[in-house]
Amino acid sequence: MAIRKSGWAKAWPPMAVLAGLLACWQAAVTWGKVDKWLLPSPLAIVQEAIQIWPRLMEHTEATVQLTLLGFAGGSAVGFVLAALLHLIPGFRSAVYPLLVLSQNVPIIAIAPILTMLLGYGLLPKVLLVTVVCFFPITVAMLSGLSSPDAQLRHYFQMIGIGKWQLFWRLELPHAIVHLFSGLKISASYSVLSAIVAEWLGTNKGLGAFMLISFKGFMPDRGYAAVFIIVTLSLTLFGLIVLAERIVIRWQPVKEVE
Amino acid sequence: MSDKASIHAMTTLQVRGIRKSFGKRAARKEVLGGLSLSVADGEFVSIVGPSGSGKTTLFKVIGGLEQPSEGEIWVEGKQTTGERGHISYMPQQSALLPWQSVAGNIELSLAISGLDRKAAKLKTKEWLERIGLDDYADAYPHMLSGGMLQRVSFLRALLAPQRLMLLDEPFGALDALTRLQMQQWLMSIWDQNRRSVLLVTHSIEEALFLSDRIIVLSASPAVVLEEFVVPFERPRSEALWTNPLFNELKQQIYELLKAGGKEANE
Incomplete structure (x- = not known):
């Protein structure tokens, strides 16, 4: 009960603000301050x-599929890459700057290249999402892997832990907390990024549907897609x-009694 | 349980002429200046010395984390210079993994020290019960007090299969009262399972209360200034603190430390 109450106490202020904004929006359109075809x-x-x-659900399904595949791919790549960068000596200093560089190439620029190389199927779109997703995970994991408590590291070295055991027993579990902020x-x-990927050469998915709706002067459909996208993201x-x-x-969060 | 007769039968640790310097050329600084000491099987030896006398470096050399510039380390009759995994260790901070339970922490360390999983589990359970901590077996470290954490940390070192235990200022971070309680607790547990112990401490009283022998180090570069055999019978009690001999030894060691510290400063 106590948890629910505090959860509700936290949840109601933003919900009230949101309801207020929606009401203002509705009023502005109803009393003619904003043109209906615009908003x-x-x-x-x-x-x-x-x-x-x-x-709408058909398109949502396509977007969910693309998002989840890309997210899973990105997480896997991000995780493995972080482990490799951490474990192989010298690899980190050689590759890390390139990773940062890769993030400065806009995805709008990568997308046509991927389409050109791999066609209009699912693969180039999944790859695009993967490319966008892996980076925050790699960065978060890397900082987690290299930062465990110096005392713990010293203790385990004193009792003769090997490099692999140190990774599995200390560095990796410690990095899990960081991993989640990346996730x-x-x-x-x-x-x-799934939405952006769907702008390119497809007619499936909320991204494509949104584009077609706005171009076809059906903004209500476009906004319906936006609502669903926001819901997906939050979920x-x-x-x-x-x-x-x-x-x-195991974390020492506030004890609930 | 090893008996008292066998105490001098075998040396568990021999530190032979260890020198260690850091830095290069002009900035070169010698921390350990040809240090030799030994710990017999089942013997409790303490090292006291002014702060900055290289005790941490000495432990790192014994543990194999640092290669000495000169000299050898022998553990249980084998040369182990620069090798890891021959000792068990209790640091100043308990160094327990926050995502493992108390029992999980002990089991993991025992497994790393070379025990098989099953034996580690059994031994952990048995000893947690024995020292009255079985209620905390499944608790996470952040739920325990500082004194409790150090008990777990000590037990973890005690149960490892290595004969030699290095205790690195194990009670340095505790308050005075907890510290005294912990010393007596440690004594009572150690009496049940006599391992060879090398203890680093800043407290002369602690060294006198716990040890068979005390080694006094000079300021850096550290050498052995003097060794004291502590003559008190075991088991020892608080009555020892008012013993005139106890206080006389304490005074002697204190004077020695003071003089040693001065020499190095000049």
Whole structure:
């Protein structure tokens, strides 16, 4: 009970603000301050969404698939890369700057190249999401792997731990906390980059649907897609937070009695 | 349990003429200046010395983390200079993994020290019960007090299969009262499982209360200034603190440390 109460206490202020904003939006459109073809009212968006619900869900399914594949791929690549950079001497200093460089190439520029090389299938899109997702995970993991408590490291070295055991027993578990902060960032990135990937040569997915709707002067459909995208992003983020709580149970969080 | 008769039968640790310098050329500084000492099987030896006398470096050399510039380390009759895994160790901070339970921490360290998983598990359970900590077996370290943590840390070192235990100022971070309690507790546990101990401490009283022998080091570069055999019978009690001989020894060691520290400063 105590947890629920405090959860509710935390949740209601932002929800009230959100409800207030939606009400203002609705009022602005209803009383003619904003043109309907430019910005439809929230109620109109919801009505339109209900009408085209099955089609909307089809597109959502495609986007979810792309997001999850890309996110999983990005997480795996990010994780393995961080471990390699950490474990192979000299690798980190040689490769890390290049990784940072890779992040400065805009994805809008990478996308056509991937399409050119790999065609219009699922693969280039998944790759695009992966490219965007791996980086925050690698960076977070690396800082976790190299920062365990010096006392712990010294203790385990004194009792004769090997390099691999040190990695599995100390560095990796310590990096898990950091890993989750990387996963959270990547989760948000993955949905957004999936949307961008769908702008390129496909007619499936919320990204494509959004583009077609706006171009076809059906902004209510476009905004319906935006609502779903936001929900997806929040859901994925929430799932990561939940997973974090389950995995890192040992942490000295506030004791609930 | 090893008996008292065998105490001098075998040396567990021999430190032979260890020298260690850091830095190059003009900036070269000698920390250990030809240090020799030994710990017999089942013997409790303490090292006291002014701060900065290279005790940490000495432990690193014995543990194989640092290669000495000169000299040899022998553990249980084998040369182990620069090799790791021949000792068990208790640091000043308990150094328990925060994501492992108390029992999990002990088991893991025992496994790293060369015990097989099953034996480690059994031994951990048995000893946690024996020292009355079985209620804490599944607790995470952050739930325990400083004194409790050091008990776990000591037990972890005690159960390792290596004969030699290095204790690095194990009670340095505790408050005075907890410290006294811990000394007596340590004594009572050690009496049940006599291992060879090399203890580094800043407290002369602690060294006198716990040890069979005390080695006094000079300021850096560290050499052995003098050795004291501590003549008190075991088991020892708090009554020892008012013993005139106890205080006389304490005074002697204190004077020695003071003089040694001065020499090095000049």
